[in-house]
Amino acid sequence: MQLKIEGDKDSRGFEDSETAYDYRHEGVLQCVASRLGWLVFFFCGLMLAAVVVEAFEEVLKKEVELSYFVPLLIGHGGNTGSQAVATMIRALALGQVGMQDLFMVVAKEGAAGVIMGTLLGLCILAFSFVWSGITPAVGLTVAVALPVVSLWANVLGAALPILSARLGYNPAVTSAPLMTTIVDSTGLIIYFYIAKWILQL
């Protein structure tokens, strides 16, 4: 009988801790305190992206049209990489993939990224012929950069959850923001190097 009561207490205690956090009773400063840590971490990653753009200032000054596609390149990298992360987290949870499948997974996700990036890049290239806002040379730059950035984002999105799980971390918590933070800066480096090469800047 005593055991049963203890059991009930424990059960109630657990439920309380699960639902103890009630949004209605949380003040604005508590909201801030609980969220600022991660926001500052991501913010440092975004500052890195600012430093990368600054490093290619001369390229941007020579061809300001390149700046139009900065949100598109890193936004698309984050989107396609997130799809790879979500697919991997599900496959890991179901035991369908593990460390031994790393090469297969990276190859498959990378190939999917290249195909989707190429299709979307061709749309941008076609668009550059009808939109007066950009020259076809800039359209070609974006069309070449999209599959490369997509490849890189999907490789990271596939590898990070598997490596996280292997190292004992919960892949669902860290993989997506880490992938996005890496792609924001490195995706821009890829974009500007391709621009320098194609536009001969």
Next chain:
Amino acid sequence: MQLKIEGDKDSRGFEDSETAYDYRHEGVLQCVASRLGWLVFFFCGLMLAAVVVEAFEEVLKKEVELSYFVPLLIGHGGNTGSQAVATMIRALALGQVGMQDLFMVVAKEGAAGVIMGTLLGLCILAFSFVWSGITPAVGLTVAVALPVVSLWANVLGAALPILSARLGYNPAVTSAPLMTTIVDSTGLIIYFYIAKWILQL
């Protein structure tokens, strides 16, 4: 006995459909087919962001330093708005908030966004005095834009899940990508208007 067998069949059938999708047996083209729809939808939103940057080309040409913070502004807007979305989805699921709380929720999330944006903006302003890459005037522009974009992102992040739930949609599926897509374009419009005002461009 027959009932039990039927029950077993149903149970097995349900499990099969739950786990039928096995990543190991999915080809690259199947990956592409299942993901391209959403990617194209987000891509259209990112094209809008490209059109917005193009519309402010003259501002960027006069002050190229503004382009350094384009990834930071929209990246931070997406991050803080996602925190608001995630908090709302949890509070909705636990029945802690509903349509009648819309004003309270939007006010609380908006205030949290302004406070966090102001703190991070002050960091950028301080940084602009020590980093040779940007002038303090551009630092001030970003410092003013960050709390405004954060306010807007958190208001959307708070309102969209509640409005989605009210309209009968699953708030967990649509709210985060819709918020990000809106913030990408509108956040840049806010940033460039503040830049025109502060830098007198």
